[in-house]
Amino acid sequence: MYMAFSIAYCGSDIFKIKEHALGTGLISLVSFLMLSPLTDVPEERLAYLNTSYLGAKGVFVAIFVSLLTIQVMRFFVKKNFTIRMPQGVPEMVTKSFTSLVPAVAIVLLFGVIKLLFSLTSFETATDFIYTLLQQPLQSLTATLPAFLILILISNLLWFFGIHGSMTVLPILMPIFLGYLAVNTEAVSAGEVIPHAINFGLYDLACLGGSGATIGLVANMFFFSKSKRYRAFSKIVFPSGLFGVNEPVIFGMPLMLNVMLLIPFLLTPLVIVSLGYLLISFGIITAPMGILGAGSLPPLVHGIVQGSLSFGIYEIAATLLSMGIYFPFFKALDNQAVQEEVVASELEQEEAAVNEIS
Template sequence: MNRFMEVLENILMPVADKLNNNRYLTALRNGFMVALPLIIFGSIFVVLANLPFVNEWVGESAWSAYQNALGPASAATLSIMGLFVIMGIGYKMVEQREGESIYGAAVALGAFLILTPQLSEFVLDDVAHEVGGVIPTSVLGAEGMFLGIFAAFFAAELYQYFVKKNLTIKMPAGVPDAVSRSFSALIPITLTLTIFLVVRIIFSYTPFETVQNFIYTLIQEPLTALGSGLPATIIAVLLIQLFWFFGLHGQIIVNSVFDPIWYALNDQNYQAFVNGTELPNIVTKQFIDTFIVGIGGSGMTLAVVIGIFLIGRSRQLKELGKLGGPPGIFNVNEPIIFGLPIIMNPLTLIPWLLAPVVIALVTYFSMATGIVPKPAGVIVPWTTPAIISGFLATGNAWQGAALQLVNIVIVFVIWWPFLKIMDNQYYKNEQEANSK
């Protein structure tokens, strides 16, 4: 095993070093770090506001009041985390070149908002209505992240380009520094945002109408063509993981296409379960949510948290385990995704992609052979902890809980050498820092 880890480290570390020196990837990773405290805060309150089965104990009225009271905590942070990430990327991109980084954050946010349609749709009395001058919070979060990342990259680059060309207003001596810097940024910001406005106008004359629709269509159409079944499920799981690796909310992107399919299959199983007939489907919504996502969140990171507690020597991993452990029990894993980090970290790419695929195969064939009952179609709250959720999703069958335990062990084994490498690296850095 030591020899294997040595070979793995020799292969991955040069790649990691090369990627870490890429300023776009560095800005992307550091931009997410800016948003991390807000993400952790929102994650905690998501868990608190969605504790499973509490609504059945306190009644719907009290439960609704409780959720409404805690809702703004996540709505103002986790739900619009795209805004914080965009500002962080713009800030870090300009900071790398020793520019006025605060204007990098401002121009990145402005560029994204220019490309974002200020229009919301709602249905009232079966009639669709549109309201202008508003931006749905969904596009400020995970849905708009892909557009936001590239908007931040291009906006920061354009801003710096115009600054380097000395397209700035020089104020005379004696003018307050804040005023001077503001006027210095005026022309670069104006030119940058004008370009983004032109892009928006151009897209308004295309069939896509908006840049967001263009991106969504490019992602949606290939996914829709996949259909259902095990091969499509494997592809869907891989895409979820791959999108997350690049900082995009993979579940929202992929589920927007597959959810109608998975929910329909789920309902077929539920009807068969109620009628006492054979369950027709293995892959359903609960197959994904309970046995893949529902073990700590996307990528089944509950096993990663367990691994951190068992093998972690570095202070960085130990503190991350303390932060990510409690939310991870309830399948909220943003602290692990952004704190380990998993995003843009080549050391995590192999286990991040491999583990869910292996678990999907193990779960599928366990159910296909009859060792574990198929999902009964019961909708289990997504915050229900593992073991309990597996028991409920399979119609109160102990085999479902046992399968989740087996899955946790498998994921831990896959992650173990990679976690060990990261822990050794962090520990070495900490020891070197302490010795100075």
């Protein structure tokens, strides 16, 4: 329900109908509730909303309803198919009447959609989308190979300067939100977490930022010999602890830096695969998959995700990241030291020439 309102509300700004954001959000919410299945109780002669469809099962429906509501509202507003009020009428009343015509049209549209689906074997739009789209996608992303491929794609995009996480996460977001609801129910019941591949494991792939660069910045902070990287590490190491590595990607730079491409692609795959293996054998507990915890440092992130053992593994993953990045970073650091030595010698020669002059 929150998604059905907020996506339409925020999307109104994106599609240049910001003045109708509140109305669009409310109409979207009403349309979502219209499509949500009802449970009949014949003996009591009543029907009520099935709340199971207001959670994980309704994620994709909320997204589709919001996007369609925005476009219909945008069409009516741009074409001026609205009720116009005379001057002097309060702005709040004017906006209410402006949204009235598109509101009726949108509700009628979703009413027709609901009627059409009631004539099919799926009975509801929610069951149709959940059966044909959400369930297959959840099954696909629940496999380690598919998850690793998405991580690899994300990091390749980052290497070329494209925000890989923002490209991949829209695919994973609705699915992982569904996993979170199911995982939370399992934890509340004292059961094993059913979906180990979730936001928590994606955060592990981004330990220190995309490419699991926490090992790179730690190496830079503790083992730099060059003045360049010693100074740079004072900026990137603290930010890397909290999952922010744009300074490394664009400032080092890591983007288009062929010398760091191998560890940048390999490190997340290694630590995620090992973590998943340890979870599969019951050595560590899977994270719940809470959204928005990725900016927390290692160990603390695992504890917040409900797993102390996963948090401890994050410390081990940090050391593993350091080990993978170390030889590649040392090559860059040694190169920087040589450049600084040459630059220093040139400065001394110039100073000597100036003194003679």
